[in-house]
Amino acid sequence: MSIYDALNPNQLEAVLHTEGPLLILAGAGSGKTRVLTHRIAYMIEEKGINPWNILAITFTNKAAAEMRERVDKIVGFGSEHIWVSTFHSSCVRILRRHIDKLGYDNNFTIYDGDDQKSVIKDVCKRLNIDTKIYKERSILSAISSAKDELTGPDELMLQSTGDYAKKRIAEAYKEYQNILRSNNALDFDDLIVKTVELFLHNPDILEYYQDRFRYIMVDEYQDTNTAQFKFVSLLASKYRNLCVVGDDDQSIYKFRGANIYNILNFEHEYPDAKVIKLEENYRSTKTILNAANGVIHQNRGRKDKTLWTANDQGDKIRFLQFNSEYEEAMGIVEDIAEKVKNKEAAHSDCAILYRTNAQSRVFEEKFVIKGIPYKIVGGQNFYQRKEIKDLLCYLKTIDNAQDDIAVKRIINVPKRGIGLTSMNKVDAYALSHELNFYDALKSAKDIPTLGKTADKISGFVNLIQVLRSKLEFISLPQLMQEILEETGYVKELEADGSEEALGRIENIDELVNKAIAYEDENENPTLSGFLEEVALVADIDSLDNANDKVVLMTLHSAKGLEFPYVYMGGMEDGLFPSYMTIIDDDAQELEEERRLCYVGITRAMKQLTLSCAKSRMIRGMTQSNAISRFIEEIPEELMEMNQVIERKKRGEKMIDTIKTRKPYETSSETLKSNSGPSSLNRRTVHKNSDFFNKPYSGVDAVTGNNQKTALEYGVGDTVRHIKFGIGEVINIIDGGKDYEVTVNFEKFGVKKMFAGFAKLQLI
């Protein structure tokens, strides 16, 4: 009896195949982590491979920690020598040692999204870019995409001949890189790009790591981008022992540059690759799996496979329609409360998944009201909160005052009477004397226009210098305490006294605790080391099952996780699939949304509940959305639907529990769960209830105005669309609730859209 006996034949084959390229197509819940961990164990214990020579790359720190833990359990020794880490932290580790070869300082700082935004603002100011026309966001995302594809600023410039917008972006890109360079900072994308650059320019360094990492494994391979692919393939090119695991059906990060062809074309890139499919699912019931299959089979661009399971049929998929997002939240929260009350489930067995972070708010309210413990993952990361960033920027400034962004953030926090005009004067001085911002601050006395503010600035510089001089004598937590005391940061919050301020103080305490933990865990802790660790954590990393809490998160964050009871809220066209993918009419984007839906469904082990609201507030406007098209793609015999029961009396439960619920139809016959004739014939439902009607947006449910308004344009007219610009109307179809308008846009070609959504203007 060995640990490998528990594997199915395909899993075993993957475990035993240790030499040469290997592609494991692992469907959701098919035990890929088990395969990876056993494969590592097999390599170490049976093949005598040195753990030192193994690199395993995951997507999140959480996944990395889990994998290490599981390997640890089955391997007697040596698992601590395996490199298990994310792309980003692997690259940071390499760059910390060698980035001086690229002319950076080895204690570079890492910029997050907020920092990037500050930089790009500065860039736009310097280059006189009108941010009304070129949005900071879109410039940043263009830069990011370029980096994902390993395209540098000069190369982008060459590509931009004749395209003015692209040229401006290339200029911005160049300036952006200059600023990062002089701040000795890298953004997330740079971490990968610079490592690749390092390898390409320094064959000796590359070879060192090739020899070091003779066996490489990459998890979630479908979500790698071109730069990450290059990183991996450079490392693997000497020994070719590259094992990638992924599922093209779970590729949901195209917006972040993920290149699905990395997995689809793996066999092309490595013709000698062994391909193994894992199609047996151990996680979900037959019902859940069939629902997932029903949805994903609508996609065209995918590798053919069908997941199956030997598990029970299980409960039907529940579909609940509510009147509003408030009722939706209450309905789900009450359902969970009842499960817990009946001892059917623990809080932590339940997860609520949604498309957008904004949806978490209503749920949170209801959880607070009911006193149910919950945890929201994502949204604003702990390390992005104001108070945390402030404190971190103090630390950054003490550690490395080259980072202008950090210095500028804290120079007037708390208020020191150093305002925007003074900052601009310092900036101008810094620019003309080729100093970085902090060094310019040091010479504040030499800047004549500053007047009295020069003293205030000297005070600040003094504070930093004093703190820095203490750095070698005191511990990190002590340093943080000093900062808080010297600046009066906490005092100010205490004086405020509001609930919000107290929350901030709690957060600060938590950060101090993290610093204490960091010092405990590391042999030679450094300030830079702490800042680095903190820069690369994702919110999901903090999720642990030890706390009995209901988990709320986006569908994206949920990838790789599983829960007995899964609730997917907001199953509405316009929300999920998102409004963008609908009006864009881009089949590829819609397929990505569908994969996201597939990911969500396959998180569920025992029971899946889908829900939607007839109307909900989106960005301050009440919208009525049609039921998500993905609902229609689930075979109807797997579904059980509710009827919304209006609240008759105050205090009465808004909806019945599912057991006594009537089918959606207005007939009085009760649905006997899991049996009886298929009375939920979709066509009937459609006819009786507008159930699967097309969206009719632009309708204000508050005023009850759901009359479509007459269109001010007709076929042949020229109209303007916010995103697509100018185009000619070529067709209009009366869709009952709304008009479907077909427009031929000058720049974007033919698009079909609903008049209520599109808000076309006659010109």
Next chain:
DNA sequence: CAGCCATATCTTTTT
């Protein structure tokens, strides 16, 4: 320079 109020724009997803 800071604080207040008006307004404009926004989000889809994140290491």
Next chain:
DNA sequence: GATATGGCTG
């Protein structure tokens, strides 16, 4: 609805 920006006042 929530946040970021701009203009105004003290």
